[in-house]
Amino acid sequence: MKALSALIAGQDVVSQDNLFQSLNPANNNDVVGTYASADKPLCRDACVAAREAFPAWSATPAPVRASVLQNFAHLIERNKAALAQLVTREMGKPIREALGDVQEAIDTCHFFVSEGRRLYGQTVPSEMPLKELFTYRRPVGVFACITAGNFPVAVPSWYFVPALLCGNTCVWKPSEDTPETSLAFYKLLMAAGIPKGVFNVVFGSGQITGAALVSLVDEGLIDKVGFTGSTEVGRQIGEICGRNLQSPCLELGGKNPLVVAEDANLEAALSGALWAAFGTAGQRCTSLGNLILHESVKSTFIKRLLEKVSELKIGDPRSQEIFYGPMISQKFLNTHIQNIETLVEKHHILLTPKNGRISSANDWGTFSGDAQNGCYAFPTIVDNVQKNDRIYKTETFGPLINVMTYSTLDEAILFANDTGYGLSSAIYTTNIETAYRFKTEIKAGMTSINNSTTGAEAHLPFGGNGKSGNGSRQSGVWVIDQFTRWQAVNWDVSGKLQLAQMETGYISPTDLILPTQK
Numbered sequence: 124m125k126a127l128s129a130l131i132a133g134q135d136v137v138s139q140d141n142l143f144q145s146l147n148p149a150n151n152n153d154v155v156g157t158y159a160s161a162d163k164p165l166c167r168d169a170c171v172a173a174r175e176a177f178p179a180w181s182a183t184p185a186p187v188r189a190s191v192l193q194n195f196a197h198l199i200e201r202n203k204a205a206l207a208q209l210v211t212r213e214m215g216k217p218i219r220e221a222l223g224d225v226q227e228a229i230d231t232c233h234f235f236v237s238e239g240r241r242l243y244g245q246t247v248p249s250e251m252p253l254k255e256l257f258t259y260r261r262p263v264g265v266f267a268c269i270t271a272g273n274f275p276v277a278v279p280s281w282y283f284v285p286a287l288l289c290g291n292t293c294v295w296k297p298s299e300d301t302p303e304t305s306l307a308f309y310k311l312l313m314a315a316g317i318p319k320g321v322f323n324v325v326f327g328s329g330q331i332t333g334a335a336l337v338s339l340v341d342e343g344l345i346d347k348v349g350f351t352g353s354t355e356v357g358r359q360i361g362e363i364c365g366r367n368l369q370s371p372c373l374e375l376g377g378k379n380p381l382v383v384a385e386d387a388n389l390e391a392a393l394s395g396a397l398w399a400a401f402g403t404a405g406q407r408c409t410s411l412g413n414l415i416l417h418e419s420v421k422s423t424f425i426k427r428l429l430e431k432v433s434e435l436k437i438g439d440p441r442s443q444e445i446f447y448g449p450m451i452s453q454k455f456l457n458t459h460i461q462n463i464e465t466l467v468e469k470h471h472i473l474l475t476p477k478n479g480r481i482s483s484a485n486d487w488g489t490f491s492g493d494a495q496n497g498c499y500a501f502p503t504i505v506d507n508v509q510k511n512d513r514i515y516k517t518e519t520f521g522p523l524i525n526v527m528t529y530s531t532l533d534e535a536i537l538f539a540n541d542t543g544y545g546l547s548s549a550i551y552t553t554n555i556e557t558a559y560r561f562k563t564e565i566k567a568g569m570t571s572i573n574n575s576t577t578g579a580e581a582h583l584p585f586g587g588n589g590k591s592g593n594g595s596r597q598s599g600v601w602v603i604d605q606f607t608r609w610q611a612v613n614w615d616v617s618g619k620l621q622l623a624q625m626e627t628g629y630i631s632p633t634d635l636i637l638p639t640q641k
């Protein structure tokens with residue numbers, strides 16, 4: 124059997140080696156698609172195609188490039204329902220969230236379409252007469268990008284919409300958990316009018332295809348790498364890019380804190396914490412990790428949180444009623460179960476009665492779906508977590524949160540900051556000084572005041588510090604610095620050589636203005 128392995132210069136490339144299936148995680152027997160992991164020669168072909176397409180695409184006026192992205196927005200809008208259904212079927216997020224995932228791509232297009240009419244440079248005064256200085260944003264070149272399966276439409280759009288707008292050509296290695304959604308994304312982009320070779324896809328696993336693609340940085344075939352995924356892989360990519368003097372765009376893990384202060388609006392905090400913890404089955408980079416409760420509200424908060432958790436509707440993600448569906452795939456479910464087994468220690472208190480995998484023999488009261496075959500997990504809350512515990516510092520990427528208790532704001536901020544990660548963060552408080560101190564002293568790249576840790580809007584900078592990334596930011600005007608390089612131009616029209624710093628007409632001050640006394 125042969126399956127699709129790559130899309131290079133507008134052509135389908137099939138292979139019979141390294142086949143893999145994308146399964147619907149709600150039941151594990153609906154095969155969404157069969158693909159073949161692209162090998163290194165195929166990744167090389169994709170990069171060469173992107174290099175060949177670069178001169179013409181980068182020379183295309185930015186407003187014309189933007190018109191293609193306008194078409195893309197239109198096509199996604201027209202196909203929004205079908206695309207969201209595919210996202211739900213392939214990676215299991217509830218349909219309401221899948222529609223949001225698709226909407227985030229539309230929002231991203233809308234923002235960057237008008238950026239095609241800006242992409243401003245500057246005119247800068249020169250220190251010499253008859254000389255002008257300018258700055259221009261120039262595209263970087265071939266952009267190779269590896270994305271995760273949890274936001275299979277929004278996050279690729281965060282990379283490719285601005286990358287293409289800025290005149291770069293692309294090679295994409297989408298998650299092996301969402302190849303069919305990625306193929307749909309590609310088809311819409313091609314139908315929008317992207318020329319052949321400007322956007323290429325290599326399907327496959329991280330170990331085979333991802334590793335092969337990134338190794339081509341050493342061959343000089345790639346000018347910029349983007350990666351959303353684990354800190355461990357991000358570090359390897361950073362090393363390869365670093366020895367080639369490149370700075371990748373890395374969006375890595377998180378262990379996001381949510382603080383509930385003594386003066387918080389508890390109802391709002393409960394909804395925010397519940398959503399941050401268990402929305403998308405906890406599989407967002409921005410999902411809640413450490414819930415940090417003031418000692419005076421802890422018992423009330425926990426009691427009400429557990430009530431709300433017991434009412435959560437888990438099950439078939441096609442239903443509008445469902446709070447969360449299956450994990451992205453069996454692999455994610457296995458890791459989640461392993462995390463509970465290895466990270467929960469003796470002094471911890473499991474507040475949730477059932478933990479790990481939901482099955483037909485051991486299910487959840489309101490569950491509706493295929494518990495026997497689907498990748499469903501119980502919500503897990505671990506109390507009495509301390510700062511030195513491994514679970515406090517480990518990203519778990521599933522429906523699992525820690526509870527910590529604090530008495531002073533200093534302590535809460537320390538707990539929020541000390542995990543080594545610094546992606547998202549949140550505080551619930553009605554005290555202005557507490558909110559002010561939190562937003563000033565938190566080390567995370569993103570902070571919510573009286574809002575959940577998740578739900579960043581598509582035109583604010585997205586990214587983290589510490590183990591969450593390398594300081595790069597996506598979205599909004601900020602990401603343009605990832606996809607362009609500044610060129611400084613000076614233009615001398617004097618007709619002669621004028622030496623900067625040496626032949627300037629700087630006017631020296633006359634120092635001795637006031638009479639001195641003898």
Ligand code: UN1
Nearest residue numbers: 274407408409577578579
């Ligand atoms: C991610 O998990 O990689 O802020 C992206 C949020 C979404 C994007 C998450 N808008 O939760």
